[in-house]
Amino acid sequence: MHRLRTDELDYSLDPACVATVPAEPRDSARMMVVRRSNAEIVHARVSDLPQWMVAGDLLVANHTKVAPVRFEGVRLGDTRDIEGLFVAPVGDRAWTALIKGAKRLRPGDQIELHGASGDRVVVTARERRDESWVIDFPDAPTQILLRVGRAPLPPYILGARRDRHESVEEAIDRDRYQTVYAQALSRPSVAAPTAGLHLTPELLQLLHQHGVAWSSVELQVGLGTFKPVETAWLDEHPMHAEWCRIDQASLDAVLATRARGDRVIAVGTTSVRVLESLPVPPSAGEFDTRLLIAPGHRFKLVDGLLTNFHLPRSTLLALVGAMVGLDRLKSIYAVAQRDGYRFYSYGDCMLILP
Numbered sequence: 001m002h003r004l005r006t007d008e009l010d011y012s013l014d015p016a017c018v019a020t021v022p023a024e025p026r027d028s029a030r031m032m033v034v035r036r037s038n039a040e041i042v043h044a045r046v047s048d049l050p051q052w053m054v055a056g057d058l059l060v061a062n063h064t065k066v067a068p069v070r071f072e073g074v075r076l077g078d079t080r081d082i083e084g085l086f087v088a089p090v091g092d093r094a095w096t097a098l099i100k101g102a103k104r105l106r107p108g109d110q111i112e113l114h115g116a117s118g119d120r121v122v123v124t125a126r127e128r129r130d131e132s133w134v135i136d137f138p139d140a141p142t143q144i145l146l147r148v149g150r151a152p153l154p155p156y157i158l159g160a161r162r163d164r165h166e167s168v169e170e171a172i173d174r175d176r177y178q179t180v181y182a183q184a185l186s187r188p189s190v191a192a193p194t195a196g197l198h199l200t201p202e203l204l205q206l207l208h209q210h211g212v213a214w215s216s217v218e219l220q221v222g223l224g225t226f227k228p229v230e231t232a233w234l235d236e237h238p239m240h241a242e243w244c245r246i247d248q249a250s251l252d253a254v255l256a257t258r259a260r261g262d263r264v265i266a267v268g269t270t271s272v273r274v275l276e277s278l279p280v281p282p283s284a285g286e287f288d289t290r291l292l293i294a295p296g297h298r299f300k301l302v303d304g305l306l307t308n309f310h311l312p313r314s315t316l317l318a319l320v321g322a323m324v325g326l327d328r329l330k331s332i333y334a335v336a337q338r339d340g341y342r343f344y345s346y347g348d349c350m351l352i353l354p
Contacts, residue, residue, distance in 0.1 A: 002296040004234040019342035022176040030348040046198040055211025056262035062270040063216040067188035068149030073113040096132040115148035116170035151177040189221035194345045195268035215250040217274040244274045245286040265304040275301040294318040305352045309343040
């Protein structure tokens with residue numbers, strides 16, 4: 001990886017290009033197809049994906065499940081509005097939380113959480129830890145979050161909706177901000193692996209019939225994934241750690257595909273991080289990764305990528321730039337804006353092929 005100034009990850013984006021609602025149906029989203037080997041650009045739909053795959057290809061996706069960890073409510077006593085995001089469990093009946101406007105919050109304060117369907121649950125602020133608070137629940141947190149939690153949509157979607165006076169039912173966001181292949185495992189994510197949001201069971205079946213294989217890995221998506229790079233140089237960015245896991249069957253499928261000379265196509269940047277973080281020689285298991293993938297990175301196991309259009313000054317943009325070249329990526333993004341593609345988590349996507 002060569003040194004990269006963070007301002008090289010900047011690009012201009014018309015706010016109107018930011019998607020605030022998902023495409024319906026999922027696979028109707030637009031898909032820009034590009035190749036790493038030439039400058040060709042083809043405009044398609046996600047539903048066209050089987051046309052771009054060949055028998056022997058292997059798709060590798062992140063099967064993590066998103067928890068409804070965003071919350072809204074009031075502080076009991078003065079009824080001051082409270083909103084925030086539960087970040088990680090602490091023991092059996094507590095989570096850490098990032099709380100907006102928490103300067104007046106004190107240990108022992110009670111917060112009444114308001115669910116979108118009218119349910120209400122009272123939780124208690126235990127103590128402050130750096131930028132977050134430990135919040136105690138009266139019962140099993142996962143069950144309470146199912147009742148009063150909300151889909152953890154990125155702030156730019158929520159802000160844009162407010163600006164545009166848009167309203168979307170919570171049930172729709174909970175369903176659509178989740179991949180159809182998500183698995184309920186012990187380490188839920190606080191954000192979705194968004195490239196996979198475009199896939200449907202029917203599309204996966206078509207790919208299978210086309211001879212395309214499927215494997216999954218797991219990466220627990222945390223807030224650090226979307227944290228903007230604020231250092232002057234990219235390599236000075238304090239890269240967040242994320243927990244990952246790959247089982248032996250998935251690893252064997254990846255290695256067999258590579259050995260045959262067929263293509264490994266990652267669904268989303270989180271899948272890329274898992275595969276590219278594996279040791280040499282690769283081994284199955286769970287681990288933490290702080291891998292920063294940026295221009296100059298030599299990909300070991302990944303040949304192509306299905307990915308959304310990402311935020312400027314983000315490590316995600318740097319990762320995609322490593323695959324196609326940063327100057328070319330900016331030119332691709334300019335074409336996407338000109339042609340009306342929708343950006344970010346609920347937006348359209350691009351398929352990068354060898």
